[in-house]
Amino acid sequence: MEAIKIYTTQKREKVSFDPLEPGKVRMYVCGPTVYDRCHIGHARPAVCFDTIRRYLEYAGYIVTFISNITDIDDKIINRANELGIDYAALATRYQDEYERDMSLLGVRSPTIRPKATEHIPEMIALVETLMEKGIAYTTSRGVWFDISKFEGYGKLSGRTTDDDTTEHRVEQDTEKRNKQDFCLWKASKPGEPAWESPWGPGRPGWHIECSAMGGKYCANQLDIHGGGADLTFPHHENEIAQSEAATGQEFARIWMHNGFITIAKEGEDEEKMGKSKGNAFWLHEVFADYPPAALRLWILGTHYRMPLKYAGESLASAASGLDRIYNCLEAVARAVGEKPAGKSGKGGKLSALAEDMDKKFRAAMNDDFNTPQALAVVYDTVGALNTAIKDKAASANISELAAVLTSHLSVLGLPLERPQTGGAEIDKLMELVIKIRETARKEKQYAISDQIRDGLNTLGITLEDRPGGTTWTMR
């Protein structure tokens, strides 16, 4: 198998992928903090890393894909207090919403989805190790990591410890030994959620869960660790420090970071997508206007590391492209259905094309998961299939090429059929309407037949007259 090249943040270049265990991949992707609904920003890492996982499996690897849920955190506590509900109830509610939205986007569930609150003992154990090694220390506010005790601090993000000496916008904690020391275990105030620990009641620090859970499920070493570009520093830098200081082993061999989605508001410059800036685009709102698959296709249309600008009509062209794919798949089904079996024309032009398309698809994905290029292959295959159908190629050959297309669509996590919108009653109704229109057409009553078609169109139903009869689709 041809080597997969992956860009890794710590080296700022592509490296050949060579997993710790041959044929197996251990990957961990930072999941959401469940304190609110999902916006389009959440969709990008989920879709990108889901696609990467799917491709690795397509390439023959057995993938252990871990993605956590942060269900204890200051934001969750604050939000729960605002709403006057229990923090755990809030977290459960938004975890459910997250999982529902991701499922609509075709994001598969991870192999393991660990929750922070279910791994408190593992985190405490990790902090204890760091205490024993003299790398962590306590203050009145909790337990802190002493970055001066970890030589490699800054190796991921390229930041040195004395970097931002000029300006720091955070109030300094005078008990800390170094300005950038970070919290491993946070002492809880009365009334706040708390777990017992050797350092008194408290809750996990900001970064410790990923080290503890990634370590637990992956024997302390990951092949790939992923997340949004904003997590590079300090989150991932701190994960490395904690994990490697504790285990003495390299925590993750490849660090992957997806670029951000920015929002272009009319008349204003683009700015980063974020709830704090009040320009959130909630997924449930986007899904009211466009099919979730269109959002997925739109995301995959840009390389995962590039910035992605979201404007109001961004998804319209993706939705059109998606329709083109559905049209093709439906045409294939009709062509193969009309002329079943047929003699297998293996070795023909279409066989060679099928092989070629798969080769190109793999080459694109092997190059740091270049989904835009992979999509170009998909569209080329669509065009070739449409032409083959037009030229009445043998259905065995059409099927062969179509099989390549559907396997590529599956790798990209795109649906293999148009979502069904009707239902049994609408089906019957449409059958009747089409029959009546058919009669009108036979009698050349085109004014009537066109009126039916135009009328349905304004209702979002498209009629298409084909040699084999009239078909309809609903938007």
Place this chain on the structure above:
RNA sequence: GGCGACGUAGCCAAGUGGUAAGGCAAGGGUUUGCAAAAUCCUCAUCCAGCGGUUCGAAUCCGCUCGUCGCCUCCA
């Protein structure tokens, strides 16, 4: 102030030394009762600007301009 990313057609977007993929939109032909879908053709002598390296650069180097991100919660 430190670190980093981006600037390719009307729009989106690949392409990291050998002469500009793909999608959307648009225009024209075929097909259709008319449409839709499909198909064929057209649509960047040029890749923010200016210099440099090279036989050769969108691709490498330098500078300039513009946009954005991280350094504080953030996917």
